[in-house]
Amino acid sequence: MKKQFNRQSETGGGRSSVMEGYNFAYLDEQTKRMIRRTILKAVAIPGYQVPFGSREMPLPYGWGTGGIQITASLIGSEDILKVIDQGADDTTNAVSIRRFFSRTAGALTTTRTREATIIQTRHRIPETHLTKDQIIVYQVPIPEPLRFIEPRAKEVCRMHALKEYGIMFVKLYEDISRHGRIAKAFDYPVLVNDRYVMSPSPIPKFDNPKMDRMPALQLFGAGREKRIYAVPPYTKVKSLDFEDYPFEVERWPHCCALCGSGNSYLDEIIMDDRGSKMFICSDTNHCNERVARGHKGNQEEPVEKAQISIGTGARKCA
Amino acid sequence: MCIKDSDHIPLLKVKSISRYYGRRIGCRGIEFELWPGEVLGIVGESGSGKTTLLNCISGQLEPSEGAVWYASNGGVIDMCVAPEPQKRLVMRTEMGTVYQNPRDGLRMHVSAGGNIGERLMANGLRHYGQVRRKALNWLEKVEIDSERIDDTPTTFSGGMQQRLQIARNLVTGPRLIFMDEPTSGLDVSVQARLLDLLKSLVTELDLSMVMVTHDLAVTRLLAHRLIVMKGGKAVESGLTDQVLDDPQHPYTQLLVSSILQP
Ligand SMILES: [Zn+2]
Numbered sequence: 001m002k003k004q005f006n007r008q009s010e011t012g013g014g015r016s017s018v019m020e021g022y023n024f025a026y027l028d029e030q031t032k033r034m035i036r037r038t039i040l041k042a043v044a045i046p047g048y049q050v051p052f053g054s055r056e057m058p059l060p061y062g063w064g065t066g067g068i069q070i071t072a073s074l075i076g077s078e079d080i081l082k083v084i085d086q087g088a089d090d091t092t093n094a095v096s097i098r099r100f101f102s103r104t105a106g107a108l109t110t111t112r113t114r115e116a117t118i119i120q121t122r123h124r125i126p127e128t129h130l131t132k133d134q135i136i137v138y139q140v141p142i143p144e145p146l147r148f149i150e151p152r153a154k155e156v157c158r159m160h161a162l163k164e165y166g167i168m169f170v171k172l173y174e175d176i177s178r179h180g181r182i183a184k185a186f187d188y189p190v191l192v193n194d195r196y197v198m199s200p201s202p203i204p205k206f207d208n209p210k211m212d213r214m215p216a217l218q219l220f221g222a223g224r225e226k227r228i229y230a231v232p233p234y235t236k237v238k239s240l241d242f243e244d245y246p247f248e249v250e251r252w253p254h255c256c257a258l259c260g261s262g263n264s265y266l267d268e269i270i271m272d273d274r275g276s277k278m279f280i281c282s283d284t285n286h287c288n289e290r291v292a293r294g295h296k297g298n299q300e301e302p303v304e305k306a307q308i309s310i311g312t313g314a315r316k317c318a
Numbered sequence: 319m320c321i322k323d324s325d326h327i328p329l330l331k332v333k334s335i336s337r338y339y340g341r342r343i344g345c346r347g348i349e350f351e352l353w354p355g356e357v358l359g360i361v362g363e364s365g366s367g368k369t370t371l372l373n374c375i376s377g378q379l380e381p382s383e384g385a386v387w388y389a390s391n392g393g394v395i396d397m398c399v400a401p402e403p404q405k406r407l408v409m410r411t412e413m414g415t416v417y418q419n420p421r422d423g424l425r426m427h428v429s430a431g432g433n434i435g436e437r438l439m440a441n442g443l444r445h446y447g448q449v450r451r452k453a454l455n456w457l458e459k460v461e462i463d464s465e466r467i468d469d470t471p472t473t474f475s476g477g478m479q480q481r482l483q484i485a486r487n488l489v490t491g492p493r494l495i496f497m498d499e500p501t502s503g504l505d506v507s508v509q510a511r512l513l514d515l516l517k518s519l520v521t522e523l524d525l526s527m528v529m530v531t532h533d534l535a536v537t538r539l540l541a542h543r544l545i546v547m548k549g550g551k552a553v554e555s556g557l558t559d560q561v562l563d564d565p566q567h568p569y570t571q572l573l574v575s576s577i578l579q580p
Contacts, residue, residue, distance in 0.1 A: 149425075162403050166440025170425070170432045173439065176446050177431055177468050242446040 025072040025105040035073035042230035047192025054226040064139035066221030080108045082116035087124040087282035125207040127286040130216035138201040140222040145189045145199040211237040259290035260297040335384035343550040344370035357527040359541030367550035368530045376496040414487025418499035420479035431467040456485040477508035497529040
């Protein structure tokens with residue numbers, strides 16, 4: 001039975017006519033089955049990178065070909081797709097991918113996190129809590145968290161197989177001895193289900209806690225590296241840290257200049273050539289919805305000096 | 319098997335180890351026992367099979383035949399057939415290997431502190447302050463200035479790199495250390511300092527050691543017993559002084575006479 005869906009999307013979109021001459025969602029059915037089998041394996045072994053026969057896609061690598069293949073193999077005619085890039089729905093990358101699926105699958109698209117059944121993302125997790133009826137698909141450039149320190153692929157496999165992750169802590173140790181704290185701000189490694197160390201893709205570490213026991217299914221696709229991995233719903237995801245240097249997320253000394261949000265990830269916007277700055281939500285949908293509900297920031301007063309501190313200070317926000 | 323009485327059984331019992339590379343012999347039919355606190359020197363020229371033998375008994379190379387019984391803290395295990403996780407656990411907690419080339423034994427782009435801390439963290443220590451303290455303590459023990467804790471080994475001299483390798487291995491309190499030509503390539507005075515350090519650490523920590531070297535002077539200083547290898551086989555073995563002062567096999571006689579020449 002077809003779900004009736006009335007769109008009231010912020011941007012245009014909706015169901016457009018499907019392009020002739022392509023299979024539904026571009027990939028042939030056999031390839032989609034192969035990818036779905038890979039996804040099932042990945043779900044069965046949370047955090048483990050499963051190799052798959054990545055296909056050439058009509059977009060260059062680096063544009064999320066891994067994520068696109070996952071989305072293509074999952075999307076059905078009743079799905080509603082949201083695509084974000086750094087939190088925004090309107091960047092070239094996000095627009096291209098959305099257009100790709102509305103043309104090849106006639107997919108309904110939305111910018112509203114709550115409405116989406118599939119959210120494909122590059123570098124952010126939406127601020128809105130995801131639900132058990134949603135799937136989030138991450139675009140992954142480098143899936144192997146151990147590679148930076150152990151270039152031998154065979155040794156890396158063995159380290160995962162035997163759960164030998166001492167080397168990850170060497171990296172954190174080096175950070176602390178050099179910078180006085182764990183400096184890694186993006187792609188901060190996590191331990192999934194107390195078993196596999198996993199790269200969360202280049203999301204800010206701010207988003208790491210959202211992965212922990214998330215009700216939505218989390219899927220990760222690396223096209224160039226030909227790997228798919230997954231975090232099933234409600235799975236434990238722990239950011240690596242030391243007892244005396246616990247994991248902490250970024251905090252800002254101010255609120256979103258547009259919506260006044262005090263607990264979202266903020267982007268720094270340069271306002272003019274005198275260097276005045278403004279901080280606004282990176283998640284544009286979250287920000288717009290708050291503004292629509294009447295929340296306000298103090299956008300008249302751009303912040304003069306950027307101060308991002310770690311783990312300090314509560315903000316008093318609207 | 320769960321025997322555990324380190325005074326009454328050898329720490330290591332090597333049973334007829336052979337390793338072939340195709341039809342070529344790496345080493346053949348080697349047998350020996352190593353007792354707690356004992357230092358065994360394996361001497362021979364390059365190509366004599368001594369490094370192949372060391373790699374077989376230290377778990378880095380699978381022998382073609384034979385067994386290596388190791389009396390671990392958890393009981394006696396055959397290193398050749400033990401499951402990989404058990405073997406690797408024993409290797410990183412109870413054993414250590416110091417390589418001839420520091421690049422094989424150190425992470426050259428990780429600080430000295432990180433190099434020493436790796437085994438601690440691999441064994442589950444999750445406290446930065448404790449890792450740091452133990453690293454400082456071990457730098458002192460191997461006579462490296464504690465100010466160098468955050469420097470990478472690339473900035474260290476050859477002798478310091480070898481001492482750092484030693485600290486990196488000993489930090490988890492292993493019982494058995496394998497050494498492959500630890501002093502070769504170093505200046506004579508640097509060699510002497512390293513050997514003195516090794517000698518005092520072996521005594522202080524009651525370490526057992528298997529050391530491969532071509533240098534009989536090194537074995538004279540450190541080893542209790544010797545095995546002389548030639549063409550992959552052991553041609554002579556015995557107490558170090560005995561072998562060096564009264565060599566029986568012509569090959570050993572040749573080695574001894576060549577070292578005595580000025
Ligand atoms: Zn906002």
